[in-house]
Amino acid sequence: MISERSLAVLHAIVGDYVALNEPVGSKSIVERHAFGVSAATIRNDMALLEDDELIAQTHTSSGRVPTDKGYRLYVDTLAKLRPMTQAQRTAIERFLGESSDLDDVMARTVRLLSQLTNQVAVVQYPSLRSVAVRHIDLVALGENRVLCVLILGNGVVEQHTATLPANRASEQWLNTARERIATAVVGQDIDAADRGVAELVSSVSEWIGPADTELALSVLSAVSQQLQANRSDRIAVAGAANLTRPGEFAGSLPTVLEAIEEQVTLLRLFGELVQDEREIAASIGRENEAYGLSDASIIATSYEQLGASRLGVLGPLRMDYAGNIQAVRAVARYLNRLLSEDR
């Protein structure tokens, strides 16, 4: 088992290393922290920590550096979170106030988070699953295309075009179809709406002439497809420039940039990471190996009461975990308030 003081030493090492970006040695620890013991004693503790693979030396004889495992233990034993600085608070406050459409809110939020943490910030768009369909529209579009527009309770507008089979849909035909679908769908949440559409499909011949079943089916399938592909799988990213801070992602920068651009990766990662709603989750170094992000740490949480959407930051192993956790939590809380109040 790890002694009380050894753990304190670990914390000191992580702290100093994050602050100074240099391997930290026994001597500098006694200087910078008021342990009541000598350097030699610290060295012994450090030897223990090294046995447990919590810290490592870059080469024989030079200060220690936390390992992934060390960071992990550090985060897990992180008790007191530093309160946010005044600057951070006012930044969030000032950011409050005007909000207009969802895209705007997302863009600003992600930028805010990135500035607060000086890392890459990632915000997933709110999930739509639990939100009601407010309006549906079918608009004829050129030859044989129909545009389905879905307006959701939280102000999100979904669009999708469906290609129709040969026989064209008249304006009037579209009107009846729209009406019919609307009654089955409006006011329902996404899942219920989809079930409603499914019923329409099964009873299609009852409400439409047999000649047009094919037409109706293709429209319905488009609507259903659109309901299912609820676009909560969009994300906003900001602060990529922070990755270039010298010495951070030396070799793996391209990989990280690719991962960020490849939104699917991020979505999977976030999805897997944030399992328990409401909790802050961290994934450190090689824990992200599967996503090619072994050199990065991710701090994330979910931000809708209902939980399906995520936000977080991505940064180097050597990051200010305490501060970033705090910032992620604050922004999530703030976004919760903004989204619920506002709609």
Place this chain on the structure above:
Amino acid sequence: MISERSLAVLHAIVGDYVALNEPVGSKSIVERHAFGVSAATIRNDMALLEDDELIAQTHTSSGRVPTDKGYRLYVDTLAKLRPMTQAQRTAIERFLGESSDLDDVMARTVRLLSQLTNQVAVVQYPSLRSVAVRHIDLVALGENRVLCVLILGNGVVEQHTATLPANRASEQWLNTARERIATAVVGQDIDAADRGVAELVSSVSEWIGPADTELALSVLSAVSQQLQANRSDRIAVAGAANLTRPGEFAGSLPTVLEAIEEQVTLLRLFGELVQDEREIAASIGRENEAYGLSDASIIATSYEQLGASRLGVLGPLRMDYAGNIQAVRAVARYLNRLLSEDR
């Protein structure tokens, strides 16, 4: 004036430097290119080129490297464009085929361009100015908010929420308003539609009870605002990882990443760059100084017949201009076809 052969030497230097990423010397030129003359002669030509500041040496005695001005002349005198490789052709062909909504098309196009060029690709969303309004909708949204949805001829859906003054709009009231606005707007192009709305505003008291003028005005202003803020000012970016190719953007990487993220910058740059419709434009090195992109070159063109929208690539000074120009042109042409055919 510059001699025929000197120009050829410049082309050789640019070509070799782009290919090898090493300053190129007189000797290596005679080896790699079939000039019928000796190294010493080449040296004389190079001295001339250097007098004209078209090439420079990194230090006394070591090969020459093109200057910004050299690249510029190179691009301007680029006559024969290498035909696209077979691989590139098939990539574009394969990419053809399924297209669904605009977001998808943009995402795929930008990725395609990035892969073809191995640079950062930028595609501005199609401009909406010249496109007809196909449908307009007003949807009551919570307490005192109204969501305006605008569907345009090219399949783009615009959304915007308007906050109403105290007196709420009934569902029925919205219906009449919608109808009225629709007749003024549907079928018009954006500009005409905006004029239509302006007329409605000036004659508002005629078609609405005086009690509701305030209400009507706020809705109309929202619609107008939305028409004006035609969102052609969105852009899609891909291939940021290409910036990390070793040795390319050594110091300026953060700046470049910031510029890419700051879409406003890119939009301005593109806007200024592509003046003549249909033409390929290039901006090299310090020509981009105003945007903090002195280390980058941009190759861009416009891609809608009507010209307001742009696409292009951004890369290091030392890039394959001929190939990239070719790729940009091909993708623009392709996108033209796709967008016009399809809608």
Place this chain on the structure above:
DNA sequence: ACTGGCACTCAGATTGTTCGAGTGCCAGTT
């Protein structure tokens, strides 16, 4: 107008040397 030859320059690689922060270990102290 072009060429061959020659002296000169200079970045980059290679090697050697020194310096010092940091370590492990052990005998001694509390």
Place this chain on the structure above:
DNA sequence: AACTGGCACTCGAACAATCTGAGTGCCAGT
């Protein structure tokens, strides 16, 4: 048993000295 001081040792970083070779400018000769 826990801590401390001391000591020999290690090894990267920093610096200096040296060497190498690609490349140049220039000039006399074809």
